[in-house]
Amino acid sequence: MRGGNGKVAYIDTQRTFRPDRIVPIAERFGMDPGAVLDNIIYAHPSTSEHQDNLLLGLAAKMSEKPFKLLIVDSVIAFFQVDFTGRELAQRQQKLAQMLSFIADPGGGVSSDPMKPEGGHVLARAATIRLMFRKVRREQHVSKVFDAPNLPEAEAISFLCQIFL
Template sequence: MSITEAFGEFRTGKTQLAHTLCVTVQLPPEMGGGNGKAAFIDTEGTFRPERIRAIAARFGIDPDTTLDNITVARAHNSEHQLDLLNELCIRLCEDKQYRLVVVDSIMALFRVDYSGRGELSERQQRLGQMLSKLVRISEEFNIAIYITNQMTADPGATLSFAADTKKPIGGHVLAHASATRLYLKKGRGETRVCKIWDSPDVPEAECTYQITTGGINDAQD
């Protein structure tokens, strides 16, 4: 019943986590799953059926059935992205088996459609409308929402010694809508690090993970 946002640089595992969640949500509750279906709104052409097949094989479930339980829609602009959410609401009313909605990524099309400070206010207003609809979907249908987000340079951070010079885009509108925010970054070698950036019920912490053919794995596995 809330939004979880994962932000980070390129190749930190945001989309791979989305693919893994689309599979694990179909697992029974005793295996940590939701025993339900997933909806995937793709804004950057990142959805890969072959990844779903590989991850399904890791968890010992049928790849074809797994793919059948994932509804995928490709958004081509920010208006289309909002239209897809409206269509999704109709589908959720008709089919109560959905437990997860993924938007990968939430800001990509907004950055294309609205450029420059002159359009920033309008962009944030439209973004706020979309996030408000996602929040309502999560609450009314008791569904987990997972969104990915990009990062941008933070000029103000350079004034502070050893500060992180990048920050997630979307501003306060996105920050307030996301109940839990995860910062994914590159670690040593092939490892990645996930940091809890903000959460209402989980303390700040970090974990190390790896991206494998079977999805996201704990680095200690």
């Protein structure tokens, strides 16, 4: 099963988790849907502070039993809501503290354009990763560099203004 029968922690800030989607996935792999659902620990925080507390409590649980996967969907949602305007520095500091619990140590600001901010945890938060760069004032390049069903490729786009 390569870990398919292991414990999973799901912190759902967006209320997007659908247990009913787990059933057909489990059945597809010949697993008991009830047992799979029993292996999922679910929590729905209400603030960024609550999310931090959940992660701390989860760290203690994870030290007792091995977990195969931690999902935080979406890791920055509350930080965008709880900290607005001039609180940007405070938000970034709190977000960095929280990410230090779950991200790789080298996941901060990097000179490598292919390494995402926040490390491998945030890198896997999206199914498709794109990189954008400006070539000229009116020309931009979009590059697919990590996608499960697309080859690595670039596309050039041009900005054009239409005056009526």
